[in-house]
Amino acid sequence: MDKILFFNYCAIPILIILLVSAYTRRANKDRASKIFIIMTWLSLGATLIDTFQELISSSVPLSRFGCIVIYLLSLAYFLLRDSTIVVYFIYLFYVTRTEYKLRRKAVFINFAVFYGAFLLLLILNTFNGWIFRVTPESGYSRGSAIVLLYAIVFVFMICGINFLLKYRKLMHGGEWSAYLSLYIFSLFSVLVQYFFPSFVVEMFATSISLLLIHLLVYRPELVIDPTVGLPNSHAYHTRLRNILETKQHVQIVAIKFINANNIRTYLGEARYNHYVLNIAEQTEKIHNELKIKHDLYYEAPSTLYLIYSEEFIDFDFRDIHKKLEQNIKAALYEIKLTGASLTPRICSMRCPEDLDSYNDIIQLGHEFYGVTPIDKYYINASDIVGTNKFRIESHMDSILERAITENRLEMYYQPIYSVKDGRFSSAEALLRLKDREFGFISPGIFIPAAESRGLILPIGDFVIDAVFKFVAEHDLDELGLEYIEPNLSVAQCLQPELAEKIMAAQEKYGIDPKRINFEITETFFDNIGYIMDRNLKSLKDMGYEFSLDDYGTGYSNIQRVSKLPFSIIKIDKSLIDTMDTEDGMSLIRNTIQMMKDIRKEIVAEGVETKEILDKLSDMGCDFIQGFYFSKPLPEKEFLEFIKEHNKNGHS
Numbered sequence: 030m031d032k033i034l035f036f037n038y039c040a041i042p043i044l045i046i047l048l049v050s051a052y053t054r055r056a057n058k059d060r061a062s063k064i065f066i067i068m069t070w071l072s073l074g075a076t077l078i079d080t081f082q083e084l085i086s087s088s089v090p091l092s093r094f095g096c097i098v099i100y101l102l103s104l105a106y107f108l109l110r111d112s113t114i115v116v117y118f119i120y121l122f123y124v125t126r127t128e129y130k131l132r133r134k135a136v137f138i139n140f141a142v143f144y145g146a147f148l149l150l151l152i153l154n155t156f157n158g159w160i161f162r163v164t165p166e167s168g169y170s171r172g173s174a175i176v177l178l179y180a181i182v183f184v185f186m187i188c189g190i191n192f193l194l195k196y197r198k199l200m201h202g203g204e205w206s207a208y209l210s211l212y213i214f215s216l217f218s219v220l221v222q223y224f225f226p227s228f229v230v231e232m233f234a235t236s237i238s239l240l241l242i243h244l245l246v247y248r249p250e251l252v253i254d255p256t257v258g259l260p261n262s263h264a265y266h267t268r269l270r271n272i273l274e275t276k277q278h279v280q281i282v283a284i285k286f287i288n289a290n291n292i293r294t295y296l297g298e299a300r301y302n303h304y305v306l307n308i309a310e311q312t313e314k315i316h317n318e319l320k321i322k323h324d325l326y327y328e329a330p331s332t333l334y335l336i337y338s339e340e341f342i343d344f345d346f347r348d349i350h351k352k353l354e355q356n357i358k359a360a361l362y363e364i365k366l367t368g369a370s371l372t373p374r375i376c377s378m379r380c381p382e383d384l385d386s387y388n389d390i391i392q393l394g395h396e397f398y399g400v401t402p403i404d405k406y407y408i409n410a411s412d413i414v415g416t417n418k419f420r421i422e423s424h425m426d427s428i429l430e431r432a433i434t435e436n437r438l439e440m441y442y443q444p445i446y447s448v449k450d451g452r453f454s455s456a457e458a459l460l461r462l463k464d465r466e467f468g469f470i471s472p473g474i475f476i477p478a479a480e481s482r483g484l485i486l487p488i489g490d491f492v493i494d495a496v497f498k499f500v501a502e503h504d505l506d507e508l509g510l511e512y513i514e515p516n517l518s519v520a521q522c523l524q525p526e527l528a529e530k531i532m533a534a535q536e537k538y539g540i541d542p543k544r545i546n547f548e549i550t551e552t553f554f555d556n557i558g559y560i561m562d563r564n565l566k567s568l569k570d571m572g573y574e575f576s577l578d579d580y581g582t583g584y585s586n587i588q589r590v591s592k593l594p595f596s597i598i599k600i601d602k603s604l605i606d607t608m609d610t611e612d613g614m615s616l617i618r619n620t621i622q623m624m625k626d627i628r629k630e631i632v633a634e635g636v637e638t639k640e641i642l643d644k645l646s647d648m649g650c651d652f653i654q655g656f657y658f659s660k661p662l663p664e665k666e667f668l669e670f671i672k673e674h675n676k677n678g679h680s
Contacts, residue, residue: 033227033228033229034080034083034084034229036228036229036230036232036233037076037079037080037083037229037232037233038080039233039236040072040076040232040233040235040236041073041076041077041080043236043237043239043240044069044072044073044076044236044239045073047069047236047239047240047243048066048069048070048073050243051065051066051069051243051247052066059123059260059324060123060128061120061123061124062247064116064119064120064123065120065239065242065243065247067116068113068116068117068120068239069239071109071110071112071113071116072109072110072113072232072235072236072239074105074109075105075106075109075110075113075232076232076236078102078105078106078109079106079110079229079232081102082099082102082103082106082169083229085098085099085102086099086168086169092165093165095165096163096164096165097163099163099168099169100163103161103163103169104151104154107151107160107161107178108151110231110232110235111147111178111181111182113235114182114185114186114189114215115140115144115147115185117185117189117211118185118188118189118192119131121189121192121193121208122192124200124204124208124246125192125196125199125200125271125275126199126268126271126272126275126277127196127271127275127277129277129338129339143181143184143185144181146177146181147178147181147182150174150177150178150181154172158172159172159173159174159175159177160172160174160175160177160178161175171226179219179223182219186212186215186216189212190209190212193205193208193209196274196275198274199270199271199274199275203245203246204245204246206241206245207238207241207242207244207245207246208242208246210237210238210241210242211235211238211239211242214234214235214237214238215231215234215235215238217234218230218231218233218234218235219231251263252264252267254327254329256298256302256329257302257305257306257309257327257329258306259306259309259325259326259327260324260325260326260327261326261327261328261329262326262327262328262329264326265326265328265334266391268324268326268336269281269387269390269391270387272336272380273380273381273385273386273387276381277338277339277380278339278342278379278380278381278382279336279337279338279339279342279379279380280336280337280341280342280343280344280377280378280379280380281334281335281336281337281377281378281379281380281390281394282334282335282337282346282375282376282377282378283332283333283334283375283376283378283393283394283397284332284333284334284335284373284374284375285331285332285373285374285375285376285394285397285398286331286332286371286372286373287331287372287373287374287398288371288372289301289330289331289371290330290331292304292369292370292371293330295367295369296364296367296369300364301330304361304364304369304371305327305330307357307361308333308353308357308371309325309327309333311353311356311357312325312333312335312353313325314356315349315352315353315356316335316349319349321337321341321344322337322338322340322341323335323336323337323338323341324336328394332394332395334394342379345377346375346377346407347375347407350375350407373406374397374398374406374407374408375406375407375408376393376394376397376398376407376408376409376410376413377407377408377409377410378390378393378409378410378414379410379411382411383409383410383411383414384410384414386423388423388426389414389423392419392422392423392425393410393413393414393419393423396419396422397410397413399418399422417467418474420467421467421470421474422474422478424466424467425474425475425478425482426482428462428464428466428467428470428475429475429478429479429482429484431464431465432462432464432475432488433484433487433488433491435465437462437463437464437465438460438461438462438488438491438495439460439461439462439463439663440458440459440460440461440492440495440496440499440664441458441459441460441461441661441662441663441664441667442456442457442458442459442499442513442661442662442664442667443456443457443459443654443659443660443661443662444456444654444658444659444662444667444670444671444674445457445514445632445652445653445654446652446653446654446658447651447652448645448646448650448651448652448653449651452509452674452675453509453510453658453671453674453675454509454510454511454652455510455511455512455513455514455546455652456510456513456514456667456671457513457514457516457548457654457661458492458495458496458499458513458514458515458516459472459516459661460472460476460488460491460492460516461661461663462475476488480518480520485518485520485521486520486521486524489517489518489520489521490530492515492516493515493530493531493534494534496513496515496545497534497535497537497538497540497545498538499513499664500513500538500540500544500545501538501539501540503668505544508668508671508672508675509671509675510671510675511544512543512544512545512546512574513544513545513546514545514546514547514548514576515545515547515548516547516548516549516550516578517547517548517549518550519549519550519561522549522560522561522564522565523560523561524560524564525560527564527567527568528564528567528568528571531568531571531573532571535571541572542571542572542573543572543574545573545574546573546574546575546576546596546597547568547573547574547575547576548575548576548577548578548599549575549576549577549578549595550578550579565593565594566594569594574594574596574597575593575594575595575596575597576595576596576597576598576599576632577590577593577595577597577598577599578599578601579599579601579634580598580599580600580601580604580620581600581601581603581604581620590624590627590629591627595629596629596630597629597630597631597632597651597652598624598629598630598631598632599631599632599633599634599654600617600620600621600631600632600633600634601634601635602634602635602655603635604616604617604620605617605633605634605635605636605641605645605655606635608641608644614644617645617648618648621648621649621650622649625649630651630652631649631650631651631652632650632651632652632653632654633645633650633652633653633654633655634654634655635654635655635656636653636654636655636656636657636658637655637656637657638657639657641657642657
């Protein structure tokens with residue numbers, strides 16, 4: 030009976046395109062992708078053999094030699110076609126990252142029994158012809174036992190469908206539908222071809238299913254970092270969710286390069302990416318040499334993650350760190366000559382023994398270096414997960430939510446001493462957070478966290494409202510205060526409606542703009558643009574003044590400072606702390622003199638001793654702020670402090 034090969038002719042280019050796409054799009058990096066490519070090759074081979082076999086059978090009379098050729102081709106077709114279904118079942122373990130289950134004895138035995146039975150049937154067919162026969166008289170004909178082959182394949186299909194139902198949570202809807210499509214299309218095509226043997230549709234159905242998987246699942250642009258060609262943070266997060274969902278026991282090693290931004294600026298983007306890629310390649314090379322199973326991910330611009338399976342859960346990364354360092358230096362000799370070198374901090378965590386929460390693991394990977402002693406390059410998660418700082422960091426989302434919804438924010442005020450007037454003439458308004466679970470939380474922790482989570486704007490609005498309300502409720506002249514200094518974040522300064530917000534608060538509380546002096550940190554210079562410049566000018570026109578905070582911690586220079594509307598420059602404590610050296614004294618003296626030359630007033634922050642106070646006063650510093658006079662105080666205590674000291678004077 031002549032067979033219709035149209036569907037095979039359609040399947041062949043589809044499968045070839047899939048292979049070309051897989052290699053050119055770099056969708057062949059992980060084991061699951063490699064198995065997918067193997068399936069595609071098997072399908073292409075089966076389709077070509079089936080087509081070739083049918084063309085030979087229909088075009089020439091069958092001799093004894095021709096029968097042998099057709100028999101071998103048919104045998105190869107069954108082997109490749111049905112092996113595709115078996116390999117696909119294995120593939121599902123890898124795409125769900127549950128391949129460790131394949132090593133279990135029961136799973137291995139079931140695979141061996143059913144696939145072994147399949148191979149045995151093909152071998153015995155040579156002697157009994159139960160599956161198919163090829164004779165010169167009748168050509169190719171099916172045997173009665175061919176249903177056994179279909180039954181074995183059907184068992185693998187049922188197992189695969191059950192597997193997909195069990196692990197549906199590990200896939201989004203499009204992925205799950207694509208994976209299921211192979212079984213649905215294959216079952217339909219088998220039924221069609223069994224009852225209508227002239228329609229050769231099995232391999233076409235398989236090719237369409239593989240095409241769907243390729244289109245809906247294999248999107249390397251989502252999981253591969255384009256700059257270095259490594260699995261990215263999205264792939265890492267997906268893998269982590271999979272680990273937790275399937276309750277796997279793994280070790281995760283986070284390698285954070287703490288000077289990455291500086292090295293990237295120094296080397297340039299292209300050379301830096303080459304540097305990172307080489308580190309990753311050397312890491313892979315050493316692990317492969319030692320036969321240590323692992324997955325590697327890159328979170329731009331500064332972190333590598335290694336995930337070890339359960340059998341390597343106690344592997345100590347320090348054992349290969351020195352060798353890795355040597356290999357990298359040898360491979361990047363040119364960069365080594367420049368003196369550039371990434372400085373790593375390494376954290377090892379066991380999941381779920383150390384951490385069993387997705388958010389906690391992600392948080393630790395991002396923040397561990399901040400709680401690692403400066404002299405330690407390696408730390409175990411078990412050494413830090415119990416610390417209060419980590420507990421706070423890992424619960425920061427809920428802490429910030431409570432801060433806003435439960436009014437856990439409070440303004441403190443630190444008095445600023447006027448050297449000329451011999452009294453406290455102003456105060457800086459400082460934000461504090463007291464959580465009902467964790468107590469007081471340092472602004473150095475919650476402010477950056479709020480910025481990274483997009484919550485700094487509502488917090489900034491709270492500060493403006495609270496400070497304006499404070500000024501409206503108290504007679505600053507009676508207290509001896511000229512103004513209060515709230516901080517404006519860079520994010521606030523980038524709001525197009527900032528001036529309108531402040532005008533609304535001004536009208537609400539009926540205050541004089543001269544009573545407010547906004548502080549802006551030195552990082553302002555890294556973000557200045559049209560909106561920020563317009564906001565400063567608008568506020569200046571409204572009568573508000575500005576201080577430049579934390580001078581000396583960034584890259585601002587005297588020319589930039591002179592062109593912007595800052596009336597006060599606040600020298601950061603880090604510079605004040607250098608005054609115990611001759612160079613430090615010279616630096617402070619010259620800084621004060623430069624600012625005086627461009628008609629700026631000077632506040633020295635972080636003053637803690639009378640000796641430093643006297644030296645700064647002698648140098649011409651206008652204002653002094655620091656623990657020598659007072660720490661930041663809650664409103665009631667601050668008012669009592671100001672009333673007492675400004676009434677009696679301060680010596």
